[in-house]
Amino acid sequence: MPGYRPWTQGYRPHNAPAPVNGLAIASLVLGVLCFVPGVGLVLGLTGLRQIRRRGERGTGLAVGGAVLSGVGLLLWALLFATGGVSALWHGIREGARDGASVSLTEGQCFNAPGGALTGVTYDVDTVPCTGVHDGEAFASFRLPGRGPYPGDDVVTDTADERCQALRDGYAMDGWAVPAYVEVYFLTPTEDSWAAGDREVTCVFGHTDEGGELTGSLRNDETDLDADQVAYLKAAHVLNAALETAPGEEYAEDDLAGHKAWAGRVAAALGEQARMLRAHSWPDETAGPVAALAADLDKARAEWAKAAGAGDADGFTAHYENGLDLIDPVRTVIVRSVLGLATTPPTAGDAGGSGSRMQV
Numbered sequence: 159m160p161g162y163r164p165w166t167q168g169y170r171p172h173n174a175p176a177p178v179n180g181l182a183i184a185s186l187v188l189g190v191l192c193f194v195p196g197v198g199l200v201l202g203l204t205g206l207r208q209i210r211r212r213g214e215r216g217t218g219l220a221v222g223g224a225v226l227s228g229v230g231l232l233l234w235a236l237l238f239a240t241g242g243v244s245a246l247w248h249g250i251r252e253g254a255r256d257g258a259s260v261s262l263t264e265g266q267c268f269n270a271p272g273g274a275l276t277g278v279t280y281d282v283d284t285v286p287c288t289g290v291h292d293g294e295a296f297a298s299f300r301l302p303g304r305g306p307y308p309g310d311d312v313v314t315d316t317a318d319e320r321c322q323a324l325r326d327g328y329a330m331d332g333w334a335v336p337a338y339v340e341v342y343f344l345t346p347t348e349d350s351w352a353a354g355d356r357e358v359t360c361v362f363g364h365t366d367e368g369g370e371l372t373g374s375l376r377n378d379e380t381d382l383d384a385d386q387v388a389y390l391k392a393a394h395v396l397n398a399a400l401e402t403a404p405g406e407e408y409a410e411d412d413l414a415g416h417k418a419w420a421g422r423v424a425a426a427l428g429e430q431a432r433m434l435r436a437h438s439w440p441d442e443t444a445g446p447v448a449a450l451a452a453d454l455d456k457a458r459a460e461w462a463k464a465a466g467a468g469d470a471d472g473f474t475a476h477y478e479n480g481l482d483l484i485d486p487v488r489t490v491i492v493r494s495v496l497g498l499a500t501t502p503p504t505a506g507d508a509g510g511s512g513s514r515m516q517v
Contacts, residue, residue, distance in 0.1 A: 262295040262344070262359050264328070265376060269293075273370070275342045275363040287374040293342065293361040294375055296328035297321065300356040307351040313358075317343040321360035329362075330390045331377050332397075333499035339375065340365045385443060386496050392433035396484065399426035409477070410470040417473060420480075421465035427458035427484070446492045457483035 262268060267287035270279055275293055285291050299320055301313065321343045329335050344359040362375050379387050399422045404415035431454040439447050460480030467473035486502040493500050 261357065262298070262361070264295055264297060265374070267291040267294045267371075267374070268361075273368040275361070276367075278347065279344075290370045290372050292370060293363040294371060295359055295361045296376070297324035297360040299324070299358055299360075301346070301358060303356070307346075307348045313345050317345050317358045317360075320358065324360055325362075326394055326397075327378065329375050329377055330379075330382060330387070330394075331498050333493070333501060333503055334377055335362075335375055337503065338365050338369065339363070339371070385437070385439060386498055388437040389434070389447075389492065389496055389498070392430045393489075395433065396423070396426045396430045399423045408470075409473045413467075413470050413473065416477075417465050417467065420461045420473070420477065423480070424458050424461035424465055427454050427461060430454055431458070443492070443495045446495055450489060450492050453483050453488055 262282065262284070265287075266284050268282040268284050268291060270282050270292045273292050282293075287294060301316060307313075318341075321341050325341055326332070339362050342361050342363045344361065346355040346357065362371070363369075364371060382390070399419075402422055403419050404412050406412035406415060409416040431451045434447050434451045434454075437447075457480045460476045460483060464473050464476035464480060467476060490500050490502070
């Protein structure tokens with residue numbers, strides 16, 4: 159019985175087809191994708207020459223790749239000539255920035271994922287301020303710098319300092335901001351910084367994780383009258399000086415620093431009294447304001463003596479007298495007549511309105 163013939167090496171039942179030219183394939187791929195059309199055109203033309211010389215297949219691939227690459231090359235030239243490439247790159251950068259950071263405008267209220275205003279977030283939902291919400295944006299600014307990301311600590315410290323300074327422009331009457339409200343901020347991440355993101359957004363939020371706010375905290379020149387604004391601007395002068403207290407709590411630990419601080423407070427008290435007297439007050443407000451300005455004059459004298467004290471004991475005596483004369487309670491009558499909040503914030507409260515002495 160005859161045996162079966164095995165398929166041995168070298169035996170071909172049919173003629174083997176010619177190979178397909180590799181440059182033709184590469185040209186078609188680059189022509190379709192339009193990544194580097196100039197390269198695709200060169201590969202297509204080179205592939206055609208090799209096909210004719212070697213008898214390979216792929217003429218249609220090479221021709222198609224060369225044509226598509228040629229069209230792509232013309233499109234790229236047109237984009238460069240009309241500025242389209244710049245617009246395209248700008249759109250890519252903006253898309254990366256939008257995808258990496260949250261953008262809120264002043265006065266917008268929002269809900270954060272899970273109600274958390276800490277950690278990393280890539281999206282928030284804007285909602286009406288009249289309802290329940292997690293936060294309210296009150297200011298924004300751009301960080302300087304074209305170099306590498308400066309680090310979390312630098313970005314956080316800068317954002318904290320600037321946002322604390324900007325909140326008075328949005329919520330001018332700090333007494334009207336509840337003690338459970340704190341300042342938070344949205345900052346660039348290292349990745350979004352690389353895409354050009356430099357925006358910091360300052361927001362009000364609840365001190366408790368998951369706590370909610372209701373209603374807007376905005377009280378600025380758009381919804382306060384001229385008398386209220388005049389009083390609050392004068393009060394901010396003193397508040398700003400009080401916030402420059404030295405790090406050491408006791409005068410004996412840094413007498414020079416405390417004396418310099420007392421000098422700044424004395425100057426601020428003089429300016430505050432001047433601003434109050436320069437404004438034209440309604441009849442029912444003029445008397446209480448004049449009495450307050452007289453107290454400020456007495457306080458300025460005590461703080462000036464503290465600034466010139468020869469020792470810690472002398473400083474402390476004048477400091478305590480001066481501090482009593484700027485007790486926030488002394489401003490309640492004026493605030494009541496002006497229609498401002500009349501409950502003084504408690505010193506040491508965690509909230510944004512109670513972390514400072516405000517008059």
